[in-house]
Amino acid sequence: MSECVFQRYRHHVLAVVRELLPDVAEETLARVELTPTRDPAHGDMATNAALLLAKAARRKPADIAADLVAALQKVEGIAAVAAAGPGFVNITLQPGVLRAVLPVVLGVGEAYGQSQAGRGVRVNVEYVSANPTGPMHVGHCRGAVVGDALANLMAKAGFDVTKEFYINDAGNQVKALAWAAYWRYLQVLGTTMAQDDFSALAPGGLQYQGDYLIPVGEALAAEFGNKLAEVGVDGTPLPAPDATWLQTVRGFAVTHMLGAIKEDLAALGVHHDVFSSEADVLARGVTDAAIDQLAKADLLYNGVLEPPKGKLPDDWEEREQLLFRSTSFGDDVDRPLRKSDGTNTYFANDIGYHMDKVARGAQVMIDVWGADHGGYVKRMKAAVKALTGGAVPLEVLLCQIVHILRDGQPVKMSKRAGTFVTLRDLIDEVGRDAVRFTMLTRKSDAQMEFDLDLVVAQQRDNPVFYVQYAHARCRSVLRSAAEEGAYGAVDNAGLASAALDSLTSDAEMALVRRLAEWPRMVEAAALAREPHRIAFYLAELAGDFHALWNRGRDDASLRFLQTGAVEATRARLALVAATATVIRSGLAVMGVDPVEEMR
RNA sequence: GCGCCCUUAGCUCAGUUGGAUAGAGCAACAGCCUUCUAAGCUGUGGGUCAUUGGUUCGAAUCCAAUAGGGCGCGCCA
Known part of the structure; x- marks a missing residue:
């Protein structure tokens, strides 16, 4: 027997309906609801059964309602039944039933x-998935809280939930991170090289100049001494060819950054079951297999895309590239899988990653993303649909932007001004519980204002x-x-x-x-x-x-x-x-x- | 230009997947409270659910168009 009184009495209602109208289709019955009443004067619960069945039975709702009333009066635990409004049947339970x-x-x-409503269906909820290039900032916060709460909620509803974090450790971002960490390492070793000269060496220049990489440079020096550098004629450390250190430093830096992110998540009370590495998925050939599968289904071709409308990128040039026919699955344009240097686009790797989730047993995938990824939803759904035939649905929950307010005024996120930017700062200021609860006081697809004074006000x-x-x-x-x-x-x-x-x-x-x-x-x-x-x-x-x-x-x-x-x-x-x-x-x-x- | 999200009381927001007279807090107004349970309480007023059309027994909810706000728009992730 269900512990949910609404479910129990819904079964009573359905039993009565089946007796009254034996020919009604099951899918119609499935839409019969028994809901709490908004107005206590209407009793404890109300059913829409008469309204719903009127068409199928070719009778007036009021007539069916009258029959339901007569039959339901005999059900144990029901104190009163009455038809009301256009055809609702209101039920008042004996107080003892409710008190039970x-x-x-x-x-x-x-x-x-x-609940058992989820029937043990295996759901993979992926959330946070911040780039491992630095500590978490407040922009990551809402997705982290919403994803974690959603995963908990679905587990309580009877789904078999996996909480997952996707580590983007294969792209240019982490390469830039490696260069930045390497610069800190050289500084720790006492290089006399000017930062501008180093920046000229690094592809895309020196990024990630925050202090948080200094400990990584120190750790590199402690572990490797000066082995990753070359020694100039005057004995000062200089950059070695990147082939000799890049891979090592990249892995080292990613590990450190991921550790920092995990600490931030722990401070927020968020714990993932699985951390999946983009580089690992790539290395295991999962991505290539997914792309092969698309090719065999004749969903890939080499073609040239129209330039985007609106703002044209400065360095736009027409180029033929490998494209996926995402338009066949509801997307607006076909999407590229390879960059000009021949490596995969992020999208291509993400296709492989989602197929990896499927291979690991996911029956439903839910991705929690920030609003700035909204334009990415259609292509990802298209790819998953193309590869699974719809057997494994991908759902995307977009979390809109959060504006932080103090005294009703927007807080500008600025390191220079000393206003906080990291998730940790936010938690330190208002507390973990206030952050989590408040982030759940809006539906996630609406923008939210987070008032620092209000969330701690008693x-x-x-x-x-x-x-x-x-x-x-x-x-x-x-x-x-x-x-x-x-x-x-x-x-x-x-x-x-x-x-x-x-x-x-x-x-x-x-x-x-x-x-x-x-x-x-x-x-x-x-x-x-x-x-x-x-x-x-x-x-x-x-x-x-x-x-x-x-x-x-x-x-x-x-x-x-x-x-x-x-x-x-x-x-x-x-x-x-x-x-x-x-x-x-x-x-x-x-x-x-x-x-x-x-x- | 295109796609996605949003628009509900003066303000901040809910609205149980299409149900009955659209709700809550704040603010406003009226009263109560010198703490045995006041980091308050009771009550009142307040609405063209952005606009227009459509779908049907029934629309804040679904569809289309319009207006306003946000996010995004090859080789970033």
Whole structure:
């Protein structure tokens, strides 16, 4: 039996419908919903069945609704049924059915809401995938949080989730990183060479001039001494031919940068299961195999592309190149797979990488990207569709830009001005939990304003605080009850057996209803790939709890702890403990730690 | 020029995949609170869901066009 009351009663509704209308197609039945009502006056739940079936049955919705009402009245646990509006059927449950959610929550704990809806389908969620050329900056933050929460959410909804990070360690960027690290190495060795002279040697000039590469230069010197350099006539270290050091330094620098990124991710509470290397995928021949497969399917050709409209690149020249027919799969133009120097484009390697994910067993791939990669979505989906025939869908979640505000004014990201640019700075300023929660308070395809003052404010309108405060209040009540020692066992196991008949007020039942919605919320959010819904659910749950708490302000008899009334108090404590449990369950999906008390 | 995303109350945003009278917080207004549970509480007002057309029993939600904002547009990743 499902722990989700909506799912249970949906089955009741379907059983009644099948009896009433035996000929209705299964796919029509699949669209029958049983949803919480928005207005409590409409009962606890409502179904659209009559509206949905009217056409198939060639009857008026109101007639079907009337039949449903008559049949549903006999179902166990239903206190009242009524047809309403254009053909809805509203159901009011016996209070005991709703209250029964409390022992369920207390019994399974934070696992409450765990669903089998995903049926163990293997989902690969790839997120962050920052270039290993430096520490993470705030631009990476939203994707990291959204991807991590989405992966947690889908795991809770019953998918078999792999969290993956793609390391772009095969392109020109990491070559430039190697040159920059090599320059720091030469400096550590005491070179007298001028930076401009070195910059002239490096392809594309000297990039990545931040201080963060100094430790890498020092580590290179500690490990290799002066073996990677040449010694000039005056004994000063000079650059050696890059063939003698580039590969070594590149691997060394990438390892260091990846270590820094992993530290940043750990500070954010993000942990990936798999780190995949672009260079490794390439070396194993996966990319070549994918390109071969495209060639055999006659999806590659040599051709010349039109120049892009709008701004023309300065160095534009017509050139024939190897193109993939992505237009056959919904893209706007065909896309190149080879650069002029004969090496693969990033796109070509990314095709290989996605095929590697498929080879490792992914049945659904979800990539979390920044908005600046929006123009890349169609071609990647086209390639995956061409190679898997649609058997393994690729979904892309784009995270729009985050604007950081202080005092309502945009914060300019500038190293020179001393305003922060790194993810670590952001975490240090407002804290990991505030960063994670706040990043989930908007749907990811909308731009977001991140107000540094608001996210740490202890006010009603800060959902981070509001939710944490609700949990702290729950814990505070339970601590007080334990200290008084007059209410028996007040842990979850002890409270699971509490008699609950005394929970009857609107505020109490509203909270019970909200707790009953949690499993449904998990499934809906996971199927929609919308982890932000969890944040909003928790804010509403916290609101219900605070409302209940506030009743006790004016009327002492409505407080949770009632000296002398052990039975009634235990019922209320069960409600409080269940609320705390669901808040923890939700925060766990978001990767936020619950607090025991506010300070 | 083309593609993708966004536009909901004065402000910041939700809206359970097409359902009933479109919601929450802030701000505004009215009242309460000298802390046994006020890092506040109760209530009120506030809307052409950017605009126009379409799809149907029903549209903020789906489709098309228009306006405004954002992101992007061979050989970067």
